[in-house]
Amino acid sequence: MNIKVIFMCVFGLLLGTGTVVWSQPFNGGPDGPGMHRPKVEEKMLMMLDLDDTQKTLAAEIVARYRNLERNLMEDNKGLHRRMTDALFAETFDEAAARETFRNNAAVHEDLMVLKGRMISEIRTILTPGQLGELQAMRARRMKAHARHAEFRALVEDSMAARK
Structure with missing residues (x-):
């Protein structure tokens, strides 16, 4: 087979694939479709054998707290911007940087408490068996x-040894 024919086929395939990918609508961004990934606690709930009542109650609880969390995350975004601005200001103002950091820490504290x-x-809607399974999932x-941290330490040690 002629090399030109092979090249043209490969080029056409790449061009066609690129055109299809490029023509797809962009749904990205922080609020775009598909951007909500289940959090760890939601994934764990999905793995438990919940009955229909428990599923409904769990969904209501998660939805209620998710809205509160979104509000706190919006606050966090603004504080993070202010923290970055304070760090890269023309003249560094330590008091302003500390105040911004304290405010940011307070939002993180609120997120953890939430x-x-x-x-x-x-936990109040789970049976004792489900609570046990939840604890087992958490232990796993x-x-x-821990295994991941050990692996990362080995990689970092290996990279440091090469330098």
Whole structure:
């Protein structure tokens, strides 16, 4: 087969694929479709064998807290911008930077407390067996985190040894 024919076929395939991909609508961005990924606690709930009543109650709880979380995350975005502005200001103002950081820390604290309240509320609708399974899932997750941390440490040590 002629090399020109092969080249033209490959080029045509790449061009066609690129055209199809480029013509797809962009749905990205923080509020675009498909941008909500289930959080860890939502994934764990999905893996439990919940009855219909529990599913409804869990969905209501998660939705209620998700709206509160979104509001806090919006506050966090603004504070993060102010923190970055404070760090890269023409003249560094330590007092302003510290104040912005404290405000940011308060939002993170509120987010943690909010998540704790949500999990606590969800626990009230679970059976003892489901609570046990939830604890087992958490233990497996923590073990996976530990393995990942060990692996990252090995990689970093290996990279440091090469330098």
